[in-house]
Every structure is written in structure tokens, then in C-alpha cells.
Amino acid sequence: MSVDLHIHTVASDSLWTPRALAEEVAKEGLTAFAVTDHDTDAALDETEEEAERLGLTFVRGIEFSCRLRNLEVHILGYFGDRSYGPLDRLLGRIERLLVEGATECATRMRAEGVSLPEFKFEGKQHPYVELSRSLVDSGEAKTLEDAFRIVIDPGSGFFVRPSRPVPAEVIEAIRGSGGVSSLAHPIRRGASMREIAEEISALQEMGLQAIEAYSPHHGDEGTRALLELARERKLGVTGGSDNHKGLLRGRTDKLADVPDAVYKQLLRLRDGLPA
Numbered sequence: 001m002s003v004d005l006h007i008h009t010v011a012s013d014s015l016w017t018p019r020a021l022a023e024e025v026a027k028e029g030l031t032a033f034a035v036t037d038h039d040t041d042a043a044l045d046e047t048e049e050e051a052e053r054l055g056l057t058f059v060r061g062i063e064f065s066c067r068l069r070n071l072e073v074h075i076l077g078y079f080g081d082r083s084y085g086p087l088d089r090l091l092g093r094i095e096r097l098l099v100e101g102a103t104e105c106a107t108r109m110r111a112e113g114v115s116l117p118e119f120k121f122e123g124k125q126h127p128y129v130e131l132s133r134s135l136v137d138s139g140e141a142k143t144l145e146d147a148f149r150i151v152i153d154p155g156s157g158f159f160v161r162p163s164r165p166v167p168a169e170v171i172e173a174i175r176g177s178g179g180v181s182s183l184a185h186p187i188r189r190g191a192s193m194r195e196i197a198e199e200i201s202a203l204q205e206m207g208l209q210a211i212e213a214y215s216p217h218h219g220d221e222g223t224r225a226l227l228e229l230a231r232e233r234k235l236g237v238t239g240g241s242d243n244h245k246g247l248l249r250g251r252t253d254k255l256a257d258v259p260d261a262v263y264k265q266l267l268r269l270r271d272g273l274p275a
């Protein structure tokens, strides 16, 4: 009995359509799955419909990019309800910032002679992904991955770094809407476990409820250390594949095999019960 609570779709940087993903989840026999696209909820309604059609348990999620001091950290928000004003306004602001960034990126490219129409955001995907797809459609990039090297790679010369919300605002908006927050892939290359524990403490003080202990970004040893830390700090744990359908180099195209007790715990955290 396993779950996968961290999966990306075509609404961000993955090749999973909602239908193909739901069919894969059914084939793998997962008890529950979550879509957690970067900074957008554009694929959630459609994935929810596909999940219902196949009788699957689906969790609505978003992976927020935040700035913690000089670090970019990713916070997963589960069950967030957009009828809660602060969450809706936060998502609206993030989208505006990303549209501005994509527009500026397109302007920089045109200034360098790339023949690209003006960027007009349609709202069906992450703005940077929409711009990347338009590069493929116009023949300026052969594949989406090539387009990402121009639009999303900080070293491309065209990349525009969007300003990011602070974690406290994101964590509060998620919880206020009845959702659960979890720090995605907490282990960073080059950071000691002590530094990571300090970051987690700072986020917990802001209301963080869980950490992603199960992730292919770190090995079994990392999982053990994070499970131990979660136990000490009375934090919940989440887990998932961070699956992009093999789109990003070195990333898995397999769904995760996370114990389904993690999903049950997520429900308890949503309901305000201890981890």
C-alpha cells in the first residue's frame, strides 16, 4: 500500500497530462496521489476529475518556491482551498510576478534577435512553462527541455529571477485555508544535517507542519535522519517521487513507493490533530 504526494504535470515542468498520470497511478495501484506543480494550481481540477473517473484518491497540492534568507526553499501545500482570500491573493500575486518575469525574458530574447511574438499569458500553465512551449511551437527550441535551458536556467542570459514570497506568508496561507504545509526535499547538497535541522526549526516556528522525509533526492540514510528529526520535533512527514515524467535530466520517471501511513497522517494534520 503506497502513495506518492509529489508529482508534477504539464502545468509545470513535466510531461504528465492529468489523464496519463491518473492512468499510471491506477496501473501502479497507489492508494493516494498528489499533484504539486510549481506555483500553480492549473492542473488540479482536471486531475481531480480524472482521479474520480478511475476511483482514485487525489490530493490537491502546490509546490511553492519561497525565499528563506538567501536560500530558495520549496514548500508543499496540500488541500489548500482557494476560497480562502489570503491563499487566493498569494497565488494571484505569484502568478503576476511570474508573468512579468516571462514577459521580460521574452523581451530580452527579442532584443537578441530571436523571432518570438509578444508573450501573452493564457493561464493554463506556469508562465515560464507557457513561454517555453511557445519557443517550441515557434521552432526556436527543438524540445521543451531545450526551451527550459533558455527560460528557466539561471545561466542562460535570458533568465529572469522572479521575486519569491517568504515562507511565513506561504505557510500561513496554506494553513489558514485548511491545508497542510511540508518542506519539500529538505536535504541540500553541501549543507550539513545541523544546518538543515536549523532551517527546519525556523520554518516550524512559522507554522510548518511536516517535512518530506521520503524523496529520491536523498537516499535511505537521509530518510532515516529526517524521520528521526520529525519524531524529535513532533513534525509530520510526507513523501513523493518529485516525478517530472523523466523530463528533467537525472529525474525519476517512476512513481514513489511511500508508505500509505503518510497519507493518513496528512489527513490528521489537516484536521488539526498531532502528527
Ligand SMILES: [Zn+2]
Pocket: 063, 074, 184, 185
Ligand atoms: Zn522542489
Ligand SMILES: [Zn+2]
Pocket: 006, 008, 036, 063, 242
Ligand atoms: Zn517538485
